[in-house]
Amino acid sequence: MEAIPEVRDAATQLSALASETLDLVQHLNAVSALALTLLPSCVGVSITVVVDGDPFTVTAAPADIAGLDAVQYLDGGPCVHAADTHSSVLVDDVLHEQRWQLFSQATAALGVRSSMSLPIPGTDDVPPGALNLYASDPHAFHGVQSQLAELFGVHVSDLVENADLSFMTREFARELPQRLEDRERLDEAAGLLAAQHAWDADSARERIRYAAAHAGVAPTDVAKIVMIVGA
Secondary structure: OOHHHHHHHOOOOHHHHOOOOOOHHHHHHHHHHHHHHOOOOOOEEEEEEEEOOEEEEEEEEEEHHHHHHHHHHHOHHHHHHHHOOOEEEOOOHHOOOOOOOHHHHHHHHHOOOEEEEEEEOOOOOOOOOOEEEEEOOOOOOOOOOEEEEEEEHHHHHHHHHHHOOOHHHHHHHHHHHHHHHHHHHHHHHHHHHHHHHHHHHHHHHHHHHHHHHHOOHHHHHHHHHHHHHHH
16 A cells, blocks of 8 residues: 555654654654644554563653553553564554453543554663554544554654663663662562551552552652551
8 A cells, every 4th residue: 555645754754853863752742743643633642661571651742641551551451562562552442442441441531542552672772662642533543554553663663763762771770679679668568567457468558559649758658667667
């Protein structure tokens, strides 16, 4: 199938961008603008990367679209599946989506009806991940799916390789030990509370997060106090 003029123009713009060094926000804004040109019902774009097995949304446009990634990190979803399997994932209509119930409910509640997630191959310097496109219409990607996949799948991978992601990955590398330490502290505190109150571990973690949210502090701060008291 011959590319429609808009796709050819977008490919030209992406190719030009790929020759430059971009920071991630500039990169995503460019992709988002092109996605909107090609798909008027596109309401958001995000990029997920996987660092040591953990998915992270490194940027999203608009910012609140990251919430749709978050529910996938809780209970699975197309962006995680695309990153894990290195294959594109299309959700035609979230109202009929059976694989990921939490994702389908959350997207429908926010007015998103379809999505397309494209894998981003990893390199030595850049973690693997996925580019996620969200649309307000069901079946929004029909008719342009293969062209969008070819356009963004190829050119966005080039953009990611040439984008200034080294800083971002270094930040993740620096933050990861702290993230793991925080998670370990939370698990230890939850285990202590579970043993003391006959709660299950998940309930104990949720109680810690609940207490932290209501006190306006981080869950790790609550976990630290629990460990001090229980020592």
